[in-house]
Amino acid sequence: MRVLGIETSCDETGLAIYDSEQGLLAHALFSQIDMHIPYGGVVPELASRDHVRKLLPLTKQVMAEANCNAEEIDAICYTAGPGLIGALMVGASTAQALAMAWGKPCLGVHHMEGHLLAPMLEEKPPEFPFVALLVSGGHTQLIDVQGIGQYEMLGESIDDAAGEAFDKAAKMMGLPYPGGPHIARFAEQGTPGKYLFPRPMTNRPGLDFSFSGLKTFTLNTVEAAKEANNGELSDQERADIALAFQDAVVDTLLIKCKRALKQAGRKTLVIAGGVSANKDLRAKLEVTLSGMGGQVFYPRNEFCTDNGAMIAYAGCQRLMAGHTNDKQIKVQPRWPLTDLPPLDLPTDKASD
Amino acid sequence: MTSDAFVSAGQSLQADPVQIQLADEVAQVAFGEQLGRACNGEGVLFLQGTLGMGKTTMTRGILSAYGHQGAVKSPTYTLVEPYETETARVYHFDLYRLADAEELEYMGIRDYFDEKALCVIEWPDKGAGVLPTPDIELTLTKEGDGRAASLVAFTVKGAEILAQLRTML
Numbered sequence: 001m002r003v004l005g006i007e008t009s010c011d012e013t014g015l016a017i018y019d020s021e022q023g024l025l026a027h028a029l030f031s032q033i034d035m036h037i038p039y040g041g042v043v044p045e046l047a048s049r050d051h052v053r054k055l056l057p058l059t060k061q062v063m064a065e066a067n068c069n070a071e072e073i074d075a076i077c078y079t080a081g082p083g084l085i086g087a088l089m090v091g092a093s094t095a096q097a098l099a100m101a102w103g104k105p106c107l108g109v110h111h112m113e114g115h116l117l118a119p120m121l122e123e124k125p126p127e128f129p130f131v132a133l134l135v136s137g138g139h140t141q142l143i144d145v146q147g148i149g150q151y152e153m154l155g156e157s158i159d160d161a162a163g164e165a166f167d168k169a170a171k172m173m174g175l176p177y178p179g180g181p182h183i184a185r186f187a188e189q190g191t192p193g194k195y196l197f198p199r200p201m202t203n204r205p206g207l208d209f210s211f212s213g214l215k216t217f218t219l220n221t222v223e224a225a226k227e228a229n230n231g232e233l234s235d236q237e238r239a240d241i242a243l244a245f246q247d248a249v250v251d252t253l254l255i256k257c258k259r260a261l262k263q264a265g266r267k268t269l270v271i272a273g274g275v276s277a278n279k280d281l282r283a284k285l286e287v288t289l290s291g292m293g294g295q296v297f298y299p300r301n302e303f304c305t306d307n308g309a310m311i312a313y314a315g316c317q318r319l320m321a322g323h324t325n326d327k328q329i330k331v332q333p334r335w336p337l338t339d340l341p342p343l344d345l346p347t348d349k350a351s352d
Numbered sequence: 353m354t355s356d357a358f359v360s361a362g363q364s365l366q367a368d369p370v371q372i373q374l375a376d377e378v379a380q381v382a383f384g385e386q387l388g389r390a391c392n393g394e395g396v397l398f399l400q401g402t403l404g405m406g407k408t409t410m411t412r413g414i415l416s417a418y419g420h421q422g423a424v425k426s427p428t429y430t431l432v433e434p435y436e437t438e439t440a441r442v443y444h445f446d447l448y449r450l451a452d453a454e455e456l457e458y459m460g461i462r463d464y465f466d467e468k469a470l471c472v473i474e475w476p477d478k479g480a481g482v483l484p485t486p487d488i489e490l491t492l493t494k495e496g497d498g499r500a501a502s503l504v505a506f507t508v509k510g511a512e513i514l515a516q517l518r519t520m521l
Contacts, residue, residue, distance in 0.1 A: 050455075050458050084432065157423070160426040168404075212426070
């Protein structure tokens with residue numbers, strides 16, 4: 001089965017074609033390609049979420065890259081939620097219009113299911129069951145995954161997501177957006193032990209996260225450092241704070257992952273989402289998991305953040321199990337992952 | 353739109369703002385709850401204050417006035433988090449990541465203000481020119497170890513909300 005996947009839940013416009021026999025045939029993100037001409041001039045930064053103008057040129061591009069025509073596409077999948085309603089509607093309408101024009105089935109896909117199945121696109125995919133840590137700018141969730149559609153929410157952030165904490169700490173330190181890579185780079189030059197940041201919610205039982213307090217702690221640390229240095233933050237201070245901050249976030253995630261694996265009785269951990277690209281997090285999780293006789297899996301860097309490939313893949317699995325939608329253009333801005341039906345129980349309205 | 357008595361931006365309707373010291377997070381949430389009750393599930397509320405000033409904490413208090421008990425996630429990445437309780441519909445916006453106010457059009461911002469709902473908006477300056485005049489603007493600043501909140505009304509409805517709020521303090 002060959003599936004065209006469309007992702008428009010937030011900022012990124014992502015398209016991909018996945019084939020159940022041949023694997024991923026093509027994928028593209030708007031930001032990766034030169035679309036100045038089809039867009040009609042210079043692409044301004046405000047083009048974030050302007051999915052309307054990006055979708056069809058991107059669709060044509062992945063079709064050309066995969067060297068396939070409309071007849072060879074068996075189905076179309078789109079992100080039906082969770083996300084911004086306006087952004088989701090553009091993807092849903094386009095997907096349904098293409099499906100109607102081409103006479104193909106269509107299926108709305110859960111964005112987070114896409115993320116947690118993204119490592120399945122790698123050469124060595126993980127096997128079910130596993131615990132997944134979805135960690136990005138918008139989410140920090142621990143999920144026990146018994147199979148596709150068999151999810152148990154173990155814990156999640158009660159306020160800020162880990163990726164957002166990185167972004168805001170970076171801003172306080174005068175570093176650009178997105179903050180994760182910049183903090184990681186400065187942390188390499190940091191002095192270990194110069195600062196010690198709290199590990200929020202690790203001293204009490206449970207698997208929920210809270211990163212809002214870390215933000216305030218960072219603000220106070222940055223202000224004190226500036227005050228001691230004539231209002232300026234030196235690069236060494238910046239590096240020291242970056243290291244202490246990153247250590248606190250990585251340690252917190254590490255402690256909760258260990259706890260989640262133990263609680264669920266699993267030996268396999270999947271990490272996905274933008275923060276899963278953090279090298280320090282990956283390295284420490286690998287050490288931890290190998291110490292437990294387990295293994296950690298993650299997607300390649302480009303599939304850590306929002307993309308169309310994960311939507312095409314997740315949709316393909318459900319379509320092959322017989323799930324499809326009716327012709328209604330329907331999105332769900334709020335859609336708990338645990339509401340999804342399991343894969344072995346086909347329904348005709350998978351996103352209802 | 354709730355700007356029934358439109359007043360040009362930057363010009364407050366009421367001479368006396370509501371000002372209050374909030375010693376800690378508990379006080380911030382408690383005050384948010386009072387403000388939520390005074391709003392009665394309708395209006396446009398701007399939340400001003402730098403990073404880490406407690407804007408989302410204030411929103412948690414406002415939401416608790418309508419019976420919301422669960423997590424209040426920061427909408428920085430998602431731009432808006434919708435809440436629907438038995439007594440109100442609340443949209444919690446965070447425009448921090450907007451590069452240009454025009455981006456709001458791509459997310460269908462106007463639809464949110466057409467409803468009978470309470471719209472709480474963090475970083476409203478990023479949406480200047482597209483956002484409606486707020487009924488109330490709440491500014492949070494640092495005050496010792498706690499926070500100071502200052503509330504100004506920009507519409508007749510905002511003034512009514514502040515009058516209601518004064519009776520609760």
